[in-house]
Amino acid sequence: MFREKIKVLDCTIRDGGLINNHYFTDEFVRAVYKSLSEAGIDYMEMGYRSSRTFASAASYGPWKYCDDDKISQIIDGIKSDTKISIMVDAHRVGDQEFRPVDQSPVDMIRVATYVKDIDKAIAMTQKAHDLGYETAVNIMAVSAENERDLVEALDQLAATPADVIYIVDSYGYFFCEQIEYMAHLYRQHLPGKELGIHCHNNQQLAFANTVEGIIHNVNYVDASLYGIGRGAGNCPLELVMGFLKNPKFNLTPILKVIQDYMMPMLKELEWGYLIPYMVTGILNKHPESAISMRKTADKDKYAEFYEKIRDSLDAL
Amino acid sequence: MFREKIKVLDCTIRDGGLINNHYFTDEFVRAVYKSLSEAGIDYMEMGYRSSRTFASAASYGPWKYCDDDKISQIIDGIKSDTKISIMVDAHRVGDQEFRPVDQSPVDMIRVATYVKDIDKAIAMTQKAHDLGYETAVNIMAVSAENERDLVEALDQLAATPADVIYIVDSYGYFFCEQIEYMAHLYRQHLPGKELGIHCHNNQQLAFANTVEGIIHNVNYVDASLYGIGRGAGNCPLELVMGFLKNPKFNLTPILKVIQDYMMPMLKELEWGYLIPYMVTGILNKHPESAISMRKTADKDKYAEFYEKIRDSLDAL
Numbered sequence: 001m002f003r004e005k006i007k008v009l010d011c012t013i014r015d016g017g018l019i020n021n022h023y024f025t026d027e028f029v030r031a032v033y034k035s036l037s038e039a040g041i042d043y044m045e046m047g048y049r050s051s052r053t054f055a056s057a058a059s060y061g062p063w064k065y066c067d068d069d070k071i072s073q074i075i076d077g078i079k080s081d082t083k084i085s086i087m088v089d090a091h092r093v094g095d096q097e098f099r100p101v102d103q104s105p106v107d108m109i110r111v112a113t114y115v116k117d118i119d120k121a122i123a124m125t126q127k128a129h130d131l132g133y134e135t136a137v138n139i140m141a142v143s144a145e146n147e148r149d150l151v152e153a154l155d156q157l158a159a160t161p162a163d164v165i166y167i168v169d170s171y172g173y174f175f176c177e178q179i180e181y182m183a184h185l186y187r188q189h190l191p192g193k194e195l196g197i198h199c200h201n202n203q204q205l206a207f208a209n210t211v212e213g214i215i216h217n218v219n220y221v222d223a224s225l226y227g228i229g230r231g232a233g234n235c236p237l238e239l240v241m242g243f244l245k246n247p248k249f250n251l252t253p254i255l256k257v258i259q260d261y262m263m264p265m266l267k268e269l270e271w272g273y274l275i276p277y278m279v280t281g282i283l284n285k286h287p288e289s290a291i292s293m294r295k296t297a298d299k300d301k302y303a304e305f306y307e308k309i310r311d312s313l314d315a316l
Numbered sequence: 317m318f319r320e321k322i323k324v325l326d327c328t329i330r331d332g333g334l335i336n337n338h339y340f341t342d343e344f345v346r347a348v349y350k351s352l353s354e355a356g357i358d359y360m361e362m363g364y365r366s367s368r369t370f371a372s373a374a375s376y377g378p379w380k381y382c383d384d385d386k387i388s389q390i391i392d393g394i395k396s397d398t399k400i401s402i403m404v405d406a407h408r409v410g411d412q413e414f415r416p417v418d419q420s421p422v423d424m425i426r427v428a429t430y431v432k433d434i435d436k437a438i439a440m441t442q443k444a445h446d447l448g449y450e451t452a453v454n455i456m457a458v459s460a461e462n463e464r465d466l467v468e469a470l471d472q473l474a475a476t477p478a479d480v481i482y483i484v485d486s487y488g489y490f491f492c493e494q495i496e497y498m499a500h501l502y503r504q505h506l507p508g509k510e511l512g513i514h515c516h517n518n519q520q521l522a523f524a525n526t527v528e529g530i531i532h533n534v535n536y537v538d539a540s541l542y543g544i545g546r547g548a549g550n551c552p553l554e555l556v557m558g559f560l561k562n563p564k565f566n567l568t569p570i571l572k573v574i575q576d577y578m579m580p581m582l583k584e585l586e587w588g589y590l591i592p593y594m595v596t597g598i599l600n601k602h603p604e605s606a607i608s609m610r611k612t613a614d615k616d617k618y619a620e621f622y623e624k625i626r627d628s629l630d631a632l
Contacts, residue, residue: 208524242598282558
C-alpha cells in the first residue's frame, strides 16, 4: 500500500510518557529522533505542552511540558526531515506559552479533547493556527460518546482551520467495521479535511484498525516504537512501516532502536497486550481500572478482575 | 456478532505442542479440556496423530500421537459438550491407525496439507470420512502458493466428503483485504462446504483476520489460549470469545486457565509477537529462520536479522 499522502506520526515519547510521567532521558529521546529521521518518518510527537500550574514540575519529567528550548537542545545537530509535534489537552489549558512557529522547533500542535470540551479545543486550535502551526484535533474516546454530540462536534470542527481531525479509539474497543463507520462519518462531516487515526491495542487490533482507516482514506496515522503507550499501548510503528510501501521509508533504524532501547525498557515499564487491558477494551471502558490493578498483588487475577468489572457494569 | 453456525476450535495443545515437541503434562491438558468445556468451546484439538515410524517416540511427547486411549484417559470424568479433533499431516502418513468413530473419543480429523500434497490429503479425508469422522482439510501456507494450483486443489476438494476447508495463513503474511479475497475464492470453488480460518500473529493480525473471515462467512475459527502456538502464535481464544456474543460462551474459565497455566508457561516457552517473527511475516516466509535465531546468542539482533533475510530474498 503506497499512497504518498499518508503521513506517519510517531507518538513514542508522548503516549509512552503516560507510563513513566514523562521522565525519558535526553539520550533516549535523541536516539528516537535520530532513528525516526533516518527511517523517513513524517512526524515525531515529543510530548505534552502542559501547564505547570495544573501539572507540578515536581511530579513530571520534561516531556510533560515540551519547552521549545528543551526540544531544540535534543534535536540539535541531527539531520532530519521529520517534523515535530506536541500535544495540548483542551481541558487543561493554563499558563502554557506558544511562540510563533518560526521561533519554535515545533511544526504541529495537536489538541486532545473530549467531545464535551470541543469549544476549548477549537479556541486552542485557532490560536495555534494563528501562530502559524499545523493543527490537529484528536477527539478521544469516541467509542463511548453519544453519536449526535460527536456529529455536532465534527460539524463545528468543519468550520475551523484545523488541518487534521483524528479518530481516537482510546479504549481499544473498536473492530474493523466500526473504524470503517467512523471514517465515513468523519469524512461526511469534515469535507476537505484530512483524517487521522490513533488506535489502542487492548484487543490486538491497533495495527489492523489503522490499516482499516488507511483503506478508508485516513491519511494521518499514529504509531509508536514496539507499540509503547499507556496500558495496552498503540499501533506498532514497525508494523505500519512493513505495510506501507513508501520507498522513502527505511525499517532498519527502527528495528535498531527497538532492540537497543525498547526491549531493555520493556523490563522496567509495562505496556502491551495483557488480559486486564483486554477486559477494559471489550467492555469499552477507560483502562484506568486495569492500570491500577496491575500495581497490586492481585495483578494476575484475571478472572476475578473480569467478573468484578463486568458485574459493576451489570449493576448499573 | 452472534451467528449460531460459528464453531470455535481451540488448538492450544496441537499448535502449542510445536513449541515443546508435544510434551504437555496430563494435568495441563486436562485443565485445558475442563476449562474449554466450561466455557462452551465447540472443539478442542489434542494434537497430531503422527506415525511413530516418521516421528520417533523417543523425541516427542504423547500429543504428537494422540492415541485414542490416551485421549480417553485425559477426558475421563469431565462433563463436556466439547468435541475432540486431531490433526494428521498429509505428507507424513505412515503407520497411524484410526478406529471407527464410535470406538474413538475423537470426533473430527483435520488433514493438514500443502497444495502439492492435496491428493494425499483427499485420500486421508475419504478414509476418515468412511470411518465416520467429521473431516476438515487445512491448506497450509496459501500466501505462498501459486493461485492456479490452489484453485485446482479447491476444485478437487469440492468433490470430496470433507466438511470444512480451512484458509491457513501459516506465515502470518495476510492483511484484511487478502483474507476477504481468499474467503471469496474458497466460497466460489467450494459450493456447499463450510469454510474455516487459521491465522498466525506475526503482524498482530491473527484476531483481526479471524474477524475478517467471520465477516465473510467463515464459520470455523481456530484460536488458542493466550495465542499459544509456534513462533508468533495463533489467534487468542479470549479475544474471539470477547467478539462473539454467543450466550453459550463463558469467558471466566478461559481467563482462569490463562492466569493459572499460560502465564507461568510463558516464562518457559516462547510464543507471541516478536520482531524476528514480524520480519518473516512481512516477507512472507516460513518462521523457521526466526525460530532458529531465537535460540542463538544473537536472538535480539533484529536489524541484522531483517537485513540478512531481506538481502537473501533480494539476491534471488
